Amino acid sequence: MSPRRTAAGGRIDRARTIRFTFDGKPMTGHLGDTLASALLAGGVTLVGRSFKYHRPRGVFAAGVDEPCALVTVIDGQAREPNVPATQIEIFDGLVVESQNRFPSLGFDLGAVNGLFGGLFSAGFYYKTFMGPVVGPLKGTRFWMLCEWFIRRAAGLGRAGDAKDAARYEKMNAFCDVLVVGSGPAGLMAAKAAAASGKRVMLAEQEPLFGGAARWSGETIDDAPAERWADEAVAELAGLDNVRLLPRTTVWGIYDGNTIAALERVTDHKASRARGEPRHRHWSIRAGKVVLATGALERPLVFPGNDRPGVMLARAAGRYAAEYGVLPGGRIAVFTNNDSAYRAAAALHRAGATIAAIVDVRAQVSAAASKLARETGAEHLTGHAVVDTAGRQRLRQITIRRFDAASGALSGAARRVEADCLAVSGGWSPAIHLASQAGAAARWDERLQAFLPPEPTGGWVGAGSFTGAFTTQEAIAQGLAAGAAAVGATPAASKPPQAGGPDLDVTPAPVFEIRAKGKAFVDLQHDVTAEDVRLAHREGFVSVEHLKRYTTLGMATDQGKTSNVPGLAIMADAAGRTIPQVGTTRFRPPYSAVSLGSLAAERHGELRPERLTPMHDWHIERGARMLAAGLWFRPQIYGQPGETVEQAYAREAAAVRAGVGIVDVSTLGKIAVQGPDAAAFLDRVYTNVFSSLPVNKARYGLMLREDGLAFDDGTTWRLGEHEFLMTTTTANAGKVMQHLEYFLDVVWPDLRVNLTSVTDQWAGAAVAGPKARDVLAACVARTGVDNEMLPFMGIVRGEIDGIPVTICRLSFSGELAYEVYCGAGHGLAMWEALMEAGKPFGIVPYGLEALGTLRIEKGHVTGSEIDGRTTARDLHLGWMLSKKKPFIGSAMMDREGLASPERLQLVGLVSLDNRAIANGAHIVEGKQPPDDPHGSIGHVTANCFSPALGRYVALALVKGGTSRHGTRAHISDPLRGRFGPVEIVSHHMFDPEGSRMHG
Structure with a gap:
């Protein structure tokens, strides 16, 4: 054994x-x-x-x-x-x-490092490594000398770089009631909700349902709590309207009761069955949520409290009762509340010797005293543990008299031999999900804990989550919560009756024992009580600043054990109360979520693939495909021996010289229909669409409510009350959500219907000086001459018997047309265009050439519309109507958005004939390549321009227009690139636009 x-x-x-x-x-x-x-x-x-x-x-x-x-x-x-x-x-x-x-x-x-603990206090890195070096290396920052060593030492575990062979899944679910946590409160809530016939889901992060009741030693309805839990779970499992999710952690709650959860499906198995996922990520839309997430035990802060062998009292009792493991042979207990006595009793029943029970309180409850006598332990009330001893594990504890009211120690120290110390500093309800749902936590002086905010309507709480720490209270609250979640009256039948010692878990307001030695608050990050006090002395008075300056409660810990003790010590240092100091907001995820589950079914064989009708044609012609959102689009049509740069330069040059064709089926397409469609478009676009004639298109720009640019594209008026809106490929879904939100929430009175028709239309853009010749050779039932089809005009005709809609518009700067037909005819239309273009040397071109053409012309895309730029930053101020309000118009003229020093769109021309990388910074004057500073902007898009014979780029630069004709430098230390550039207008090719009007 x-x-x-x-x-x-x-x-x-x-x-x-x-x-x-x-x-x-x-x-x-x-x-x-x-x-x-x-x-x-x-x-x-x-x-x-x-x-x-x-x-x-x-x-x-x-x-x-x-x-x-x-x-x-x-x-x-x-x-x-x-x-x-x-x-x-x-x-x-x-x-x-x-x-x-x-x-x-x-x-x-x-x-x-422990020998230099005085040097490695809070803020050590900020204070030590940011200063300059003196001596022979003067001018070099100290950080640059030490960075390699610090990065080698940073972190805890080392991630691997091998491919993860596991499979991950995503699931969407809908339920009337989601119960989070399966202790007595959660089980009763699930039963009460299920009794109404509603759809119920019960999520539990542990392998077994039942919560702490399984190892509490209590009885429920005169049966062991463990048996009662098993019977309750079996009853729920037999119901068709209940779904049980063990090993499932609910880690986030979002608007509209959208719940994020992670199910660990096979982490406990030696091998996975074929197709079986490792993790399953759940997105659950719940009518109501019952939060029965329980509470977490807090430690006490005292010197030596981090030594192996020191553990939480409930954990020690659980190891004995649930796993048949004694965490030590001779165990001491240190507490400020009664709950630790239950753990001492469980350990004693399992065969451990309880050497001492040390309680900071001078008086304890009769139930606690009775349990102490049953363990045979020396019971020391009004005492505290002030130190521990042992090299790599606990061997001994030191105890002194302690006055809980003043925090003063007195009397001689005495030592007790122990190889395990079970500590309990009170309980913190696991309120993270309620905090994420909104509102601030409430401090309870009696429980010395933060309780959840008042329910917002989307959730209701039960059990120790609410501060109800007895099993009987949890059962009653669970029944009430389950009934409330389905709008029912709680059953009149007698609820189950719990039995056990009448323990008082109300803690004494003691969090720290101040004695000589390192006392750790955050055991994961080595944050000591003195670090917290130092942060206060250095002016970090906000709890959010405390967290970041000391690293208290960061990484995987997220303050589960350290948050409240840290806040208590900070409050004491500031001479304030804990509620005055407040608490940090709990941000999702509260516990670790695998990246594989978040990316599930979005990569590899499981990635959904949206393919245009011409996809196979592209593959057969040697196209290298590139993921664009969920779509696959040709990057280049490479010829033998060509690099990517050579291929796209050849394709772009062919478009400028003759004619090219590109697949644009992936552009977002939204049908906007109804009597108020024109008025609706006037509100969502910055420019006017109600005056647009039928069979004409107009370029439009959308802003967010904060006045920043959101998306651009063309919208075609196909009838008096019918429009076809096009969006960028990547933003199609976001634009649809944006429009639906305003129709449903802000302007529900507008008579407008929106339909996503992206997949219904196949599209091809034909561009170049000979583009009209190609269309004239194959389009029937309509003319495509300048009079019949002027710039931004729309006509309907046929290509090889296929009905098509053609709009003359250009993002390449060339004479260009977009041709659309039903998706089922897409390939036939494409092949007919290619056949008609043969006499004119038509070439297919991919995304790289498409990007090159638009960079040369200075057209913006998502790289420039990045959520931080305004219409004026992008030289699109001419599109801001002064005749009407629109989304964002109230905020777009804020002082900060009108500064002449804002980043503005410019062009860059490389002066050393080298490529300019996206993301590189732009600096003034010559600077050390390995230590650039004073960035005035950054590169957003780059290419080799065959039309200009140079490497060029688009960039966002401070006061960009005023810098035209000046020189700067590209600074890109990560890629080892530093070189001169000239800042020019973003219209680098054919600025007058004469070619597209040819």
Whole structure:
């Protein structure tokens, strides 16, 4: 038997031995163990090293709140770092390794940092590395000398670069009620809601439903709470209107009760069945949400509180009761509330010796005293732990008398031998989802905790989430919440009755024991109590500033254990109360979400592919395809031996000299119809569309409500009440949402219907001096001469018997036409155009050539309409109507949006005949290539221009128009590029526009 495994008890399957490796050492556990419980059972207490000081760290918690025992899971060549050992279910063949140590976990050279703890205080990096170097390297910033070493030392785990072979899925679901958390409150809420016949989903982040009741030792309806939970889950599982989601963490809540959740489908399996995903990401639209997320136990802050062997009291009790593991043989308990006594009793029943129960309170409840006597422990009220001892694991604790009211220590220190210290500093309701849903948390002085804000209508709370810490209260609240979620009256039948010791979990307002030595608030990031006080002395009075300056509660921890103690220490330093200091907002995700699940079905074989009707034709002609949003579009039609640059330069030159054709089927297309369609377009576009004649098109610009540019495109008037709006490929969905929002919410009285018709139309743009000749050779039933089809005019005709709609418009600067037909005829129309163009040397061209043509002409796309630019920044101020209001018109003239120093669109010409990379900065004067400063703008698009014979680019530059004709430098240290450029007008080719009007 393992050194710490109990003889009986727990939910593990002792008949099933599981073999895994930790740091290359073979180990065993049982089915049902987590990695943390299996390591503890094997006598392993040192699991990792801390972030800054590389101090020894062990298992501290038993769930998602684990801040210390973070490991890297290795699957073949793939590595997943920073996974809490408490959330890894072991399986045969599991391979894990510890983190942040060299050369080994037991002997880590990085631990030398602990000798310089006084230097590595909060803000160390900001204060040390930003200054200049003196001496021979004068002029070099200290950071530049140290960056390589610091980046090597940063972080905890090391991510791998091998391809992840796992499959990930996305799921969308709709339900009337989503219950988050499956403790007694969550189970009763799900049962009450399901009884109404409504669709109910129950999400639980643990493998088993039931929550803390499973290992509480309590009874419900005279049965062990564990059995009661099993029966409740079995009852729910048998209902057709209930869906149970174990191993599912709800990590975010968004507008309209849209819930984000991550289901770990196969992380607990040695192998996956064919097609089985590793993770499944859920987007759930719920009518109502019942939040029964429970509460997290807080630690106490005292010197030596980070030593392996120190852990949360509930975690210690859970390991004994659920996993049959004793975290130590001789255990001490340190608390400021009664809940730790329940853990002490569970540990004692499992066979551990309880050496002492240390309570900062002078008086405790009768129930707590009774449990203390049953454990046989020395019961020390009015005392505190002031230090711990032990090299790589706990060996001894030091205790002194303590006055909870004043925080004063007195009397002689006494030492108690213990290899585990279970601590409890009170409870913090897990209110992150309610906080994300809006409104500020409420401080409860009695519970010394932040409670959720008042429900907003989309959710209702139950159980310890609301501060109801007894099982009986949780059951009652769960029943009421489930009924309220479906608009029903709570059942009149008698609710289940819970039995157990009448413990008082109200904590004494004690968070820190101030004594000599390092006392850690954030165990993951080595943030000490003194760091918090230092931040206050240095002027960081906001909790958000405290978090960022000290790193308190960042990364995977997110303040689960450290938030409230840190706020308490900050409040004490400032002479304020905790509610006056406030708390940080809980931002999603509250716990780690795999990138694979977020990108599920958007890459590789599972990526949805939108293909134009001409896709196969492109492939057969040697096109190299490029993803553009969800679409695939030709990048180039390469010839043997050609580079991408050579191919697009050839294609673009052919368009300028003769004629080319490009597939534009992917452009967003929205049918805008109805009696108020013209008035609606006047409101959403900056320019006027109600005056547009039938069978004419107009270029339009949309702004956001804040006055910044949103999208551009052409809209065609096909009838008095019928328009066809085109958008950029990437923005089609966003524009549709934008329009629908204003119709549904702002102007519901307008009689307008919107229909996305992107997939219904295939399109080709024919451009170049010979474009009209090509159309004249194949278009029937209409003329395409200048009189019949003027600039921005629309005609209808046929190509090889296929009905087509043609608009004369140009984004290339050449005489050009867009030809549309039904998608089913797209390929036939394309081939007919190609056949008609043969005598004129027609060439197909791809996205690179398309971009080159538009860069030469200075046309903007998403690279310039990036959410930060205005119409005037892009020289589109002429499109801002003074005759009507429109979306964004009230905000577009704000002082900050009218400054002459704003970034404005310009052209750049390379003066050293080298390419200019997107994202490169533009600086004035000559500067060191490796340390540029004083950026005046950045590059948004670049190409080699065959028309100009130079490398050119578009850029956004401060006061851009006033700089035309001046010189600057491109600074791109990451790519090693530094060179001279000339700033010119963005209209670099045919600025008069004579070619497109030919």
